[in-house]
Amino acid sequence: MATTYLEAIREGLFEEMDRDPNVFLLGEDIGIYGGAFKVTAGMLDRYGPRRIVDTPISESAIVGAAIGASFMGLRPVAEMQFADFISCGFDQIVNFAAKCRYRWNAPAPMVVRAPCGGGIHGGPYHSQQNEAWFAHTPGLKVVLPATARDAKGLIKSAVRDNDPVIFFEHKALYRRVKEDLPQGDYTVPLGKANIHREGRHLSVITYSAMVHVADEAASIVAKEGLSVEVIDLRTLTPLDEDTILASVRKTSKAIVFHEATLTGGFGGEIAARITEKAFEYLDGPVMRLAAPDTPVPFSPTLEEAYLPNVDKLVAKIRQLAAY
Amino acid sequence: MATTYLEAIREGLFEEMDRDPNVFLLGEDIGIYGGAFKVTAGMLDRYGPRRIVDTPISESAIVGAAIGASFMGLRPVAEMQFADFISCGFDQIVNFAAKCRYRWNAPAPMVVRAPCGGGIHGGPYHSQQNEAWFAHTPGLKVVLPATARDAKGLIKSAVRDNDPVIFFEHKALYRRVKEDLPQGDYTVPLGKANIHREGRHLSVITYSAMVHVADEAASIVAKEGLSVEVIDLRTLTPLDEDTILASVRKTSKAIVFHEATLTGGFGGEIAARITEKAFEYLDGPVMRLAAPDTPVPFSPTLEEAYLPNVDKLVAKIRQLAAY
Amino acid sequence: MAAVKLEALTRHDASQSPEADLARKALTYMTMMREVEERIERRLYRQGKVLGGVYVGRGQEAIPVGAGLAARPDDVLFPSHRDLALYLMRGVTPGQIFAQYMGRVGGLTRGRDGNMHMGDLSKGLVAIISAMAASVPVAAGAAMALKYQGRDQIVMVFFGDGATSRGDWHEGINLAAVQKAPLVLFCNNNQYAYSTPLDKQMACANVADRAPGYGIPAEIVDGNDPLAIYEAGRRGADHARMGLGPYLIECKTFRMTGHSAHDPADYVPKQLFEEWSQQCPIVRLEKRMIEEGWATSQEIAQLHERIRLETDQAIEWAEQSPYPDPSTLELDVYETKG
Amino acid sequence: MAAVKLEALTRHDASQSPEADLARKALTYMTMMREVEERIERRLYRQGKVLGGVYVGRGQEAIPVGAGLAARPDDVLFPSHRDLALYLMRGVTPGQIFAQYMGRVGGLTRGRDGNMHMGDLSKGLVAIISAMAASVPVAAGAAMALKYQGRDQIVMVFFGDGATSRGDWHEGINLAAVQKAPLVLFCNNNQYAYSTPLDKQMACANVADRAPGYGIPAEIVDGNDPLAIYEAGRRGADHARMGLGPYLIECKTFRMTGHSAHDPADYVPKQLFEEWSQQCPIVRLEKRMIEEGWATSQEIAQLHERIRLETDQAIEWAEQSPYPDPSTLELDVYETKG
Ligand SMILES: Cc1ncc(C[n+]2csc(CCOP(=O)(O)OP(=O)(O)O)c2C)c(N)n1
Ligand SMILES: Cc1ncc(C[n+]2csc(CCOP(=O)(O)OP(=O)(O)O)c2C)c(N)n1
Ligand SMILES: [Mg+2]
Ligand SMILES: [Mg+2]
Numbered sequence A, B: 001m002a003t004t005y006l007e008a009i010r011e012g013l014f015e016e017m018d019r020d021p022n023v024f025l026l027g028e029d030i031g032i033y034g035g036a037f038k039v040t041a042g043m044l045d046r047y048g049p050r051r052i053v054d055t056p057i058s059e060s061a062i063v064g065a066a067i068g069a070s071f072m073g074l075r076p077v078a079e080m081q082f083a084d085f086i087s088c089g090f091d092q093i094v095n096f097a098a099k100c101r102y103r104w105n106a107p108a109p110m111v112v113r114a115p116c117g118g119g120i121h122g123g124p125y126h127s128q129q130n131e132a133w134f135a136h137t138p139g140l141k142v143v144l145p146a147t148a149r150d151a152k153g154l155i156k157s158a159v160r161d162n163d164p165v166i167f168f169e170h171k172a173l174y175r176r177v178k179e180d181l182p183q184g185d186y187t188v189p190l191g192k193a194n195i196h197r198e199g200r201h202l203s204v205i206t207y208s209a210m211v212h213v214a215d216e217a218a219s220i221v222a223k224e225g226l227s228v229e230v231i232d233l234r235t236l237t238p239l240d241e242d243t244i245l246a247s248v249r250k251t252s253k254a255i256v257f258h259e260a261t262l263t264g265g266f267g268g269e270i271a272a273r274i275t276e277k278a279f280e281y282l283d284g285p286v287m288r289l290a291a292p293d294t295p296v297p298f299s300p301t302l303e304e305a306y307l308p309n310v311d312k313l314v315a316k317i318r319q320l321a322a323y
Numbered sequence C, D: 001m002a003a004v005k006l007e008a009l010t011r012h013d014a015s016q017s018p019e020a021d022l023a024r025k026a027l028t029y030m031t032m033m034r035e036v037e038e039r040i041e042r043r044l045y046r047q048g049k050v051l052g053g054v055y056v057g058r059g060q061e062a063i064p065v066g067a068g069l070a071a072r073p074d075d076v077l078f079p080s081h082r083d084l085a086l087y088l089m090r091g092v093t094p095g096q097i098f099a100q101y102m103g104r105v106g107g108l109t110r111g112r113d114g115n116m117h118m119g120d121l122s123k124g125l126v127a128i129i130s131a132m133a134a135s136v137p138v139a140a141g142a143a144m145a146l147k148y149q150g151r152d153q154i155v156m157v158f159f160g161d162g163a164t165s166r167g168d169w170h171e172g173i174n175l176a177a178v179q180k181a182p183l184v185l186f187c188n189n190n191q192y193a194y195s196t197p198l199d200k201q202m203a204c205a206n207v208a209d210r211a212p213g214y215g216i217p218a219e220i221v222d223g224n225d226p227l228a229i230y231e232a233g234r235r236g237a238d239h240a241r242m243g244l245g246p247y248l249i250e251c252k253t254f255r256m257t258g259h260s261a262h263d264p265a266d267y268v269p270k271q272l273f274e275e276w277s278q279q280c281p282i283v284r285l286e287k288r289m290i291e292e293g294w295a296t297s298q299e300i301a302q303l304h305e306r307i308r309l310e311t312d313q314a315i316e317w318a319e320q321s322p323y324p325d326p327s328t329l330e331l332d333v334y335e336t337k338g
Helices: A005-019 A043-051 A059-071 A083-097 A100-104 A131-135 A148-160 A210-222 A241-251 A266-277 A300-306 A310-321 B005-019 B043-051 B059-071 B083-097 B100-104 B131-135 B148-160 B210-222 B241-251 B266-277 B300-306 B310-321 C002-016 C018-044 C062-070 C084-089 C094-101 C135-148 C167-178 C207-214 C226-241 C270-277 C281-292 C297-320 D002-016 D018-044 D062-070 D084-089 D094-101 D135-148 D167-178 D207-214 D226-241 D270-277 D281-292 D297-320
Strands: A023-027 A052-054 A075-079 A111-116 A141-143 A165-170 A194-197 A202-206 A228-232 A235-237 A254-261 A287-291 B023-027 B052-054 B075-079 B111-116 B141-143 B165-170 B194-197 B202-206 B228-232 B235-237 B254-261 B287-291 C076-078 C155-160 C183-189 C218-222 C247-252 D076-078 D155-160 D183-189 D218-222 D247-252
Touching: A005 A023, A005 A043, A005 A148, A005 A165, A023 A043, A023 A059, A043 A052, A059 A075, A059 A083, A059 D135, A059 D167, A075 A148, A083 A111, A083 A131, A083 A165, A083 B083, A083 D135, A111 A148, A131 A141, A131 A165, A131 A235, A131 A266, A141 A148, A148 A165, A194 A210, A202 A210, A202 A241, A202 A310, A210 A228, A210 A254, A210 A310, A228 A241, A241 A254, A241 A266, A254 A266, A254 A310, A266 A287, A266 B266, A266 B287, A287 A310, A287 B266, B005 B023, B005 B043, B005 B148, B005 B165, B023 B043, B023 B059, B043 B052, B059 B075, B059 B083, B059 C135, B059 C167, B075 B148, B083 B111, B083 B131, B083 B165, B083 C135, B111 B148, B131 B141, B131 B165, B131 B235, B131 B266, B141 B148, B148 B165, B194 B210, B202 B210, B202 B241, B202 B310, B210 B228, B210 B254, B210 B310, B228 B241, B241 B254, B241 B266, B254 B266, B254 B310, B266 B287, B287 B310, C002 C018, C018 C062, C018 C084, C018 C094, C018 C226, C018 C281, C018 C297, C062 C084, C062 C155, C062 C183, C062 C226, C062 C247, C076 C135, C084 C094, C094 C297, C135 C155, C135 C167, C135 C183, C155 C226, C167 C207, C167 D167, C183 C207, C183 C226, C207 C218, C207 C247, C207 D207, C218 C226, C226 C247, C226 C281, C281 C297, D002 D018, D018 D062, D018 D084, D018 D094, D018 D226, D018 D281, D018 D297, D062 D084, D062 D155, D062 D183, D062 D226, D062 D247, D076 D135, D084 D094, D094 D297, D135 D155, D135 D167, D135 D183, D155 D226, D167 D207, D183 D207, D183 D226, D207 D218, D207 D247, D218 D226, D226 D247, D226 D281, D281 D297
Parallel strands: A023 A052, A023 A075, A075 A111, A111 A165, A141 A165, A202 A228, A202 A254, A254 A287, B023 B052, B023 B075, B075 B111, B111 B165, B141 B165, B202 B228, B202 B254, B254 B287, C076 C155, C155 C183, C183 C247, C218 C247, D076 D155, D155 D183, D183 D247, D218 D247
Antiparallel strands: A141 A235, A194 A228, B141 B235, B194 B228
């Protein structure tokens, strides 16, 4: 029976909570309500209020408390109701959690789950894709699964990881993406990209919801004889540079593709690394496709114009292929 | 008489406060104490507590209050005692200030001043260079002067600008950099890079304190016959792409250079743009030099190893020149 | 004849009193808010014409209305997400509100943002952002600016019980208190924040218990009585306008809906809904108005009818408002696109 | 003879009482803190051997010492930047502290961070970060964890008057209060935050006035009396350990220095320094100890001498500790680099 992306995360959390009594969840409305998106539905019944902690509306306290609990040997999984509110707990994440191992050898093994991304008519405050802030903060790991299989395998790895992990779940994938999951206890390692689709002529390097857009675009241009490889990064830190470079060395052309806004997005990092480390292999400029530099607009006409999509990517692929 | 970078900022603020009665300052210890770095020394005497507002320790309230005051027609200049604490007011900056014009046509003309950068033995919490977070946030302008002349001209432009500006002052430059300033009321426009030093063989694209490091490195390799052009971006948003591309089209080789940590830094953005838009002109990979992906360490031996410096840049220049 | 005449006169006098006038205004705006939100939540949302989150203030209309009546027209308002009436009172039309919810250019944000995320500085209305309580420091700054400018306007800011847990709430009030900024704070204590009941939000009995920690006065009022809220609001506004600093008003009420349109609120004990349904601020005010002779039931029925008609027309107007042109997407991020 | 003997016995008895023992410990740690900080601020800093900011707790030693005595050895401490004694009480050596300030590998952060930014989980000491009050939510989480684990330890967290303005302070206490987490909060109210006096920091008279807003008890104590702070700390610790939730202790004191070593504190009225210099917690305790027969002035002089010697040796030790090897720069950002 196919499992959705959302159910996959829930399963992963259930399994980790069963496996390790130190794992607990905290966040707003995660108990009786099961979370704004119902990811934690059923958890309170199973584990009780000791391990499923409903908190006041205070993102900084949620993150801070997770750090403090991690110091005491627990494995907190904190939920931000939307990734947009993670900026309310920003200082705790980038200054407390990220730096404590480096400074005084006090690891903070914890996960901050953050439902991100647009396409749900959420407007400027329920659609953000703000992973780049965290990928620029040494000490944090940044994870963004694209598939149900990875969502489960990565959340389990994140919970077991001994460093703070920001885990971005794409809201538009929660119920739209599903697949049969492997049986039993499996994990997907942090720091390993997935070759989502093999190809020979051009690499699209992407992550999160855009993996599916890239796959569709690849199918379309395949009919024109263009073989596109789709790399799903899965984690931005650690970054699987080897897989990126191997792909580009093979195809000689690369498009970096993400839903976050263009300027200062993580795509720049990837494009820069490709250029620096695979320059001789390049048969054309590394191109980027991303959202324009605006807040995420609410109205359907504007949001559609804002979000990267199959058409825009197909056009970009054709442009680079023709270079 | 030569004016320091710090005095230049102070002069700029004095002039803008004299010019426009709507300009006022708020922040911690900016009044009788004149600010942690004495940038606002003398202001309280001249303008009184109405226009020089000492606040409680609450960065989020400082930024929020600046936004609210700007809505009422004032021109607030908020001081963060250190750029490291800007993360405590992060949500107000990236979600309130940055988006209000776009959302409902309510501009927030305000400046957030933030003393940044390392080299003063400040350790992880008094040395950060975190401009990339803001340069990835549409709606904000990000300014980082490198010289006394620019510091004055840019702070004046920032105060007059009708959008929220994050103004990063480099602490290591405050008293170290000085020059004779132009007489009278001058401004330096936001969005215009400066060709700090002309050259033919290779472009170093940089900003803030690293401009001086680049200039020194350029002087050293000049003796080897290598002519290096140093571009001082001055503002990251708006970004002066034209000046960058014109330089690279001329020299065909580029190093992007900043003090912030490498991964996810704004250097990736610049490198990506160069590669995408000047690919045919490139005679070598665009390279980057930046701090390693760690917190800023305290101990002199570690901080010295951490900070980009002349030696490291000279080595990089030679490497790229030899490509 | 004489007796009848006298009675009519008495009635007339009562209905002409300032209190009657206030009550009629309160009833009008509460009813308008109820009607507009009913259409949004129960019709347009279910028809798929309204996208995104829908948060209504059913049963809590007395708060924005009582407060709004206490404000001077030039005072500056920071509504929260259940304060629709404040917009109506400042002359935003129901049509603009429907257009806003439907993402049309006729809305206050021209489709850039949705639902209650709207403002209009020319009307003294500042738009919330989603982050709860983020308005409080901003309102503090607006109030500081009014004082700076020597104006005698004040600022009113609105928030829920849950919002008081946020650091911004604390920092904003503290700054305003230290600065003696003219700020009146209205807490809509509807006893829930999404699914979270008060006892998981705070360990004190009242939000008002926090006021001494900022050295500011506070009072607790019946959140379903617009006239009581008006009175408290006047006290608060006078306090602030006299330069005495912030003033906190806690309005005890109940959220008669789920958190938003998609939330069935199974977590709320049914009994609470039943109890509080007896306290509907509209029904209560109507009853009182008839008792006091401030209006007849016929007049009230006419009011409802008029508002229904206006609302019908407003929806028509909004539905004719176009969606924004995609080519405008990148405008107005900065003053000049840069 | 008999009289003399009796007197000696009485003295002996007094000096053997638990109170005397406590007082001696308090004096020892206060003196150690004073001595170590004097060397840092007035010698090593001026010699250029200590880099970065230097914040000392001169005149405020009673707070960490009184609190630390009230803690059980397995309780978890979150010191702030004027609480050096807590480290000494948990067995961190003066040598390690000097090495920390000098950026040597012998310091608790091995040169990665400076001054009071140090911790050691094995000793129940959690390092602050610079952002004031950021420790409060973290301490709340640690306390929640102890409760989760069914342990009967508690957490003590320390902060200044200025720190209470921050959102984190509010969010952290509120969360701990709702969760009834075993947390004792110590406010060092030294009446200044950098150059900012209390009346520009808060509009209430006492930090303790904020406790009712979290539904927690608070008390105000003489911040220059370690035994009074110890007593309050015991009450707080008992309260927390019994599962009754957080407890706030406000210690009224004065910052007898500039904010940091480079601040001459011109903004502080001279008279305040004079007044408060009469309240030195070390001098006061010594006087009382002699009066109560808990120690002789000779014993006290010996204590000072012993501490001076130990401090000399500690500095020598620290100066021999090497600077970190630059090749270690990129280690320990993550568990495994990469
Ligand atoms: C900082 C932040 N975290 C989480 C949310 C998600 N959220 C939206 S409304 C809400 C509950 C608000 O409760 P309250 O302040 O009591 O207002 P009410 O909805 O009850 O009127 C939550 C948790 C948010 N908007 N902002
Ligand atoms: C969030 C934040 N803003 C600003 C600072 C700069 N700063 C360091 S200590 C200090 C004053 C702290 O005052 P208080 O909490 O009263 O402690 P005290 O130094 O008086 O013991 C300030 C403003 C900081 N460390 N953190
Ligand atoms: Mg509520
Ligand atoms: Mg203080």
